Amino acid sequence: MDYLRQKRLVYLFFIFFACFLGLVYQLFLIQYRDGDLYACLALEQNSRWVSLENTPRGRILDRNRVPLTGERTEMRVVLFPAAVGNSDEVSRELAGILGVEEDRLNSFFDGEPCLLPYKLTSEKAAAIQNRGWTGVMALPVQLRYGEQQLAAQVIGHLGKISSPEEFADLSGRNNKVYHYDDLVGKTGLEMYYEDVLKGSLPRRAVRVYTDAAGRLLGGPGFIVEEHTEDHARCDLVLTIDARIQKIVEEIMDQHVPRGAVVVMEAGSGDILAMASRPSYHPARPEDYLDAAGGENCFLDHCTALYQPGSVFKVVIAAAALEEGVADFAGQFHCRGAGETLLRCWKPQGHGAITFVQAFAESCNPVFARLGLQLGAQKVIDYAGLFGLDNQSVVGYPVPGDRRQDLRQIEAPYNLVNSCIGQGPVLVTPVQVASMINTVVSGGFYRQPRLVQEICKSSGDTVHMLPYDPGQRVISSETAAKLCKLLEMAVEEGTGQEALVPVFGSAGKTGTAQVGDSSLSVNAWFAGYAPRVNPRYVAVVLSEGEAGGSTAAAPVFREVMEAILELD
Secondary structure, eight states, rough: HHHHHHHHHHHHHHHHHHHHHHHHHHHHIIIIISHHHHHHHHHHHHHEEEBBBBOOOOEEEOOOOBBOOOOOOOEEEEEOGGGSSSHHHHHHHHHHTSSOOTHHHHHHSSSSSSSSSOHHHHOHHHHHHHOOOHTTEEEEEEEEOOOSSSSSSOOEEEEOSHHHHHHHHHHSSSSOOTTTTEEEEEEEHHHHHHHBBOSSSSSSEEEEEEEEOOBBTTTTTEEEEEEEOHHHTTTEEEEEOOHHHHHHHHHHHOOOSSSEEEEEEETOOOOOOOESSSHHHOOOOOOSSTTTTHHHHHHOGGGGGBOOOGHHHHHHHHHHHHTTTEEEEEEEEOOOGGEEEEEEETTTTOOEHHHHHHHHHTHHHHHHHHHHHHHHHHHHHHHHHHTHHHHHHHTTTOOTTOOGGGGGGGGOOOHHHHHHTTTTTOHHHHHHHHHHHHHHHEEEEEOOBBBEEEETTOOEEEEEEEOOOOOEOOOHHHHHHHHHHHHHHTTSSSGGGGGTTTTTEEEEEEEEEEEEEEEEEEEEEEESSSSOOOOOEEEEEEEEESOIIIIIIHHHHHHHHHHHOOO
């Protein structure tokens, strides 16, 4: 009998012990994992507040920890309607100070605590403070986006939660507090890293405490909270260099109304600049929706697909050299417009021409013959080795475009056009930069990287995104020969306008006809500088009516000259 009783007591002990462990686990989750969440909810329940950040989010920083969003501070009116005594009188006087119609302020005085959307001069701010109105204050507010925004398409923009489904999705996928009027990421890095960037508490806010019925309490009144710790948000550190990005965008504003420029660190594959035109301002995306071609402003042209034109001849040249189909001493003949297989861009033809000259002069018939000798499968294989079937960028999860399909090269009648970068061949400017970087890196392909790490505002690393150590795809001898070909293209061939004084440069032009019109082309230049010990790879894509030699090569030279001066 005693034995059975002891056995039951032991069972009962373990049952209670298991329940106790479950309780401890739940307390652990509440206290540590969800502590910030519940603290935020409790604070919201017993107070009313206005954030002095227009959106509490982590920062997006360049490689030197410079904010790429261009954060700025403006004086704004903070309004707590429930605390205002004579709202009609205050509204009338405030409208006079702000220089707006009184009717435009009435809705704010009937609503919840808020920031008024009017920038204050120092004189207007002083006038409001001198009135001493309860519930009306003039305070500095941190705005996420500056006047001049860099890398707009890459960073993306914010927008309000648009549907109950979106609200449920956001609330369900991370342990953070969302409200229907919150600004959340809609495009770019703002969207891809919403879970990382979203904050739970503003670092600066004005708060007033309420009772259970929501009435404002007396006592300390309005409290301006400074430097609040928000453990929920993290910062993104990109590989982009803000100085180089600024140079690229300023040059594009002058010379490239439509297109893209990518600058990559030679060797590592880290992206130092990604710029697209036309662009937009993330603080005012709605201003661009109704404009002609407005939707194109939001497109990241750096990761969009285009026909590469003769830039693709780098792949054909690499395959021909690796497979022994061609060498530097190889001899060809070009009859220009008289060619039956594929006409040359030069109507009179090049006549007797070497392989090196054919590359420098971008002779189409020569590369069409080389492609036929290699066969479609070899062309597909080498294009894949150079990453032209891989749209992935480390840290930048842009959905792949299914139109990119190298297998289409082997379809009937496609091979010849494919060898000159037309037909079914589609690539992104980032992929082209990686292709050139493979040549510069001695034959090692490295996947491009845009995000270095995720870190706390203190600088402590949460997650590091390592760069690709690379894999050899062509021999070092072939890579060295390709460098010689790229140098010749700039010294004596179609890329002479890309020659960078003093430092030297190398690269390849490309002109891809778009549609049926010979006047609508994609103009390319892809290359590197300096010529000896290259530091930068750059790709220029200009959509318009001029070819790569006249539209893209000079832009490459100007970009390289400016960024090399930084060193």
